Amino acid sequence: MNFYPGDEENRYRDRMRELADTYGWPEMKALREEVEGLHIERYSMTFQRQLAEHGLIGLTWPKPYGQAARIDQQFLMAEELECQGFPGYGLTTNQRGGGMLLRSGSAEQIAEHLPHVVDASWTYCQGLSEPGAGSDLLALKTRAVRDGDHYVVNGAKLWTSSAHVSTWCSLLVRTDPEQIRHRGLSLLLVDLQSPGVTIQPVWVMGGWRVNAVFYDDVRVPAANLVGEEHQGWSVITGNLDEERAMSFGGTETRLLCARLIHRLSEKADELSESDLQTLGRFIMDLEADRLLYLRVGLSAARGEDTSGTGPMSKVHGSELAQRFIEWAAELLGHQALYPDSEDVLAADLEQQLRVATVLTVIGGTSEVQRNIIANRHLNLPRSN
Template sequence: MMNFAADMEDAEYRDRMRKIADDYDWPAMQRMRAEMQSLGVEKYSIEFYQRIAKEGLVGLSWPQPYGKGVPFIRAFLFAEELETQGFGGYALTTNQRGGGMLIRSGTDEQIRQHLPQVVNGTWRFCQGLSEPGAGSDLLSLKTRAVREGDEYIVNGSKLWTSNAHISDWTGLLVRTDPEASRHRGLSMLLVDLKSPGIEIQPVWVMGGWRVNAVFYDNVRVPAANLIGEEGKGWDVVTGNLDEERAMSFGGTETRALAVRLIHRLEGMADQLSETDLEKLGHFIMELEADRLLYLRVALAAGRGDDTSGIGPMSKVFGSELAQRFIQWAADVIGDEVLFADADGSEDVLASDMEEQLRAATVLTNIGGTSEVQRNIISNRYFKLPRAY
């Protein structure tokens, strides 16, 4: 029989997260939830990110001296525990993504400058990829960067840039050679978001959080901030996208909601239809399959395997499962989900379900649509030829 349970050594950082969680009583959790709402970023708490940074829990799988160099499974179990305990995990995810990009493609100087600031919680990162006319077709982006001596001059705009308004740096994908092929004319720049010529405007989405439109008007970026080689930015960004698509797009949050829903329904089995009982059982099995798929991607990444084919599987399965579950769960709970807090009551589960009902609508779009992901899976995992 195959055993998926973590051994004591692998569970070290998961157990540390459980001890941290014990420090947060309900009033402390309410304050953190209020902070996340005020920032307008999905599951993002600066205070909590700084807390885990102080505990030395950022960059666990990064090589020393910047990280702990621990196996991916331990970092995975820590991050999973963090999110299933109800804490905001997006700050950890997005900042580690910025640091991971530098570990893979940055210069020694860029790594020395930035990684300590990520690990200690001082600097925050976002990624500037999509544009008004370049979302799923990212290669059609038009933001330009022209080299002038020791600087690049950047002009253009980005859209859907999550947490830009609270970030210090962005990894900005730009076109440096308009005459080259779509893949080879791109470069990645590390841009200080406090630079003159940058304007950040809010864009509010159905989920209730804020993304941003970011405008670049003759922004000067030191040439030393080029990540990787000029014209090979696509090689840099594919690592970012693989890491993003390996995230749990709604799966972890859905598992937590499912457990809370089961507690709500305790002793009410006779009031549920046979169809709903069977449906709940199917969802629990699917959520466990989603977790194992997510774990598979994490372990493959830890071995250094190519995850560009299996990462999208996790993304598609988790995001579509999250949508199906919350729609069913909202029907089971009933009208109180749609009118949560309307009467002044504090039904936290119903309120969280109402938020997830809105938020889940975008899960199959952000990070690349399900249609795009299925094309990637067929091409990179099954090695099927492209149709174009």
């Protein structure tokens, strides 16, 4: 297998580079300030709109919505985006909303939503977890009761990332209380401006905001049901598989690693042999992580089941990111203890030390991912 991309593979990466070239220091600074103002890691509306103008949203989607690009082309574009330090989370979460509709939505839903995803005028978040239902998502209690041509939704969701800047929420609700576990759940697209929706901030250690979202008698048109009623679990498992196949920290960590190498090259003779060996091992592990992530992406594009391999990529990338950031911060010493350090790399490492703690929690904890690998990939029996 040849891992070195040619012109065709690089087509959209080159477009991303063209967009990146329009950014100077003042524009990058403005983006950084926007991200800090929205309080969502790697999320900028301005950048979303620029991606839209350059035709870089929904690359793998069929025409007329997307560009019918291959997954490796999309991978290389997204990698370029992250490696150049642009905020890529908005792209991920909004494309996940559109991707869900392409897999499970009606023709009307696809025609209504996808143009707004690719022009970045609508944004999407995912409301699954609840106060008593995180790892055990199937314990969720939010209810939707059919009332004529609407559903009436009541309940509370916790940890909903980017809800405060989203137009729509993909909301997993129980529509049949007689059924248990994965039976009787449905997926509704909820307009977050609807009466009865209250969004409250929840601050996490990295300084970013997630949300508690309360739904009180929220009326949702029945036309916003995605997939069949009571079959919401099969809709959302596609999203979860996609989420677990994402890069969780690997790409950003490679960028941090490149910055660290640049810094260390100025004083390479001060480094101990043991530090150099550790750095060498991290470089190898980061490259292995990149290839694992690419393998899962290519496998998904071929229509193969990635429910077992996606979690491997997630566990590997997130735990590697945590190990690297901890080591790098220690190497830079006390400067990496201060959020306001004048040394920008040290300040970023200090923040990443806090941010990276959640990498092994979001999208399902490492323990839960390991259970999935055991069940789905190794076919081991479930524990009781």
